[in-house]
Amino acid sequence: AQTVTQSQPEMSVQEAETVTLSCTYDTSESNYYLFWYKQPPSRQMILVIRQEAYKQQNATENRFSVNFQKAAKSFSLKISDSQLGDTAMYFCAFTQMNRDDKIIFGKGTRLHILP
Amino acid sequence: GAGVSQSPSNKVTEKGKDVELRCDPISGHTALYWYRQSLGQGLEFLIYFQGNSAPDKSGLPSDRFSAERTGGSVSTLTIQRTQQEDSAVYLCASSLVGGYFQETQYFGPGTRLLVL
Numbered sequence: 001a002q003t004v005t006q007s008q009p010e011m012s013v014q015e016a017e018t019v020t021l022s023c024t025y026d027t028s029e030s031n032y033y034l035f036w037y038k039q040p041p042s043r044q045m046i047l048v049i050r051q052e053a054y055k056q057q058n059a060t061e062n063r064f065s066v067n068f069q070k071a072a073k074s075f076s077l078k079i080s081d082s083q084l085g086d087t088a089m090y091f092c093a094f095t096q097m098n099r100d101d102k103i104i105f106g107k108g109t110r111l112h113i114l115p
Numbered sequence: 116g117a118g119v120s121q122s123p124s125n126k127v128t129e130k131g132k133d134v135e136l137r138c139d140p141i142s143g144h145t146a147l148y149w150y151r152q153s154l155g156q157g158l159e160f161l162i163y164f165q166g167n168s169a170p171d172k173s174g175l176p177s178d179r180f181s182a183e184r185t186g187g188s189v190s191t192l193t194i195q196r197t198q199q200e201d202s203a204v205y206l207c208a209s210s211l212v213g214g215y216f217q218e219t220q221y222f223g224p225g226t227r228l229l230v231l
Contacts, residue, residue, distance in 0.1 A: 043224045046222070
């Protein structure tokens with residue numbers, strides 16, 4: 001069975017610093033998608049970034065980038081120049097490329113950006 | 116509407132009562148998803164709809180949980196004879212085409228359910 005593990009329940013960094021959130025997953029499949037979702041205090045989940053496993057290039061979205069290590073089954077999220085608005089829960093998620101296959105979320109990392 | 120909306124935003128109920136949670140997806144989105152987020156846990160997939168049909172109901176935790184979607188739009192998640200362990204945030208999401216969980220899902224703000 002596929003699993004997603006986020007080993008850091010909570011983190012705090014100063015504003016403008018760079019922070020990396022870790023995520024590992026377990027699967028026997030070779031084709032899949034990985035996601036990072038952000039859940040601010042408003043509870044509304046927002047997709048931050050996604051990565052297709054067949055792409056070697058790491059995905060980037062402005063200040064957000066990932067370090068995708070397929071062999072190690074690792075998918076970390078790097079937030080550069082962190083801002084107060086980045087304070088949120090961050091969930092790593094995994095789904096296979098098969099139609100109707102479910103999405104599996106990690107338990108999340110609570111990130112605090114300190115002024 | 117502009118985004119996914121859910122109602123009520125908060126619900127307190129007594130053990131044994133039935134509750135209905137509502138989700139209004141983004142207009143034109145074919146797929147709709149329900150998740151449960153318990154305290155300290157990630158999101159647990161419950162059910163998804165492709166149009167009005169639910170191809171996979173295996174995520175529903177018990178037969179006290181049911182969901183329906185009418186007109187390819189609004190969905191209702193019903194929990195009968197609520198138990199304290201049902202207390203959680205119930206999140207709804209929608210996506211444009213559906214059938215593939217890799218499609219970007221747009222989430223609502225959730226309903227926080229507290230069973231006393």
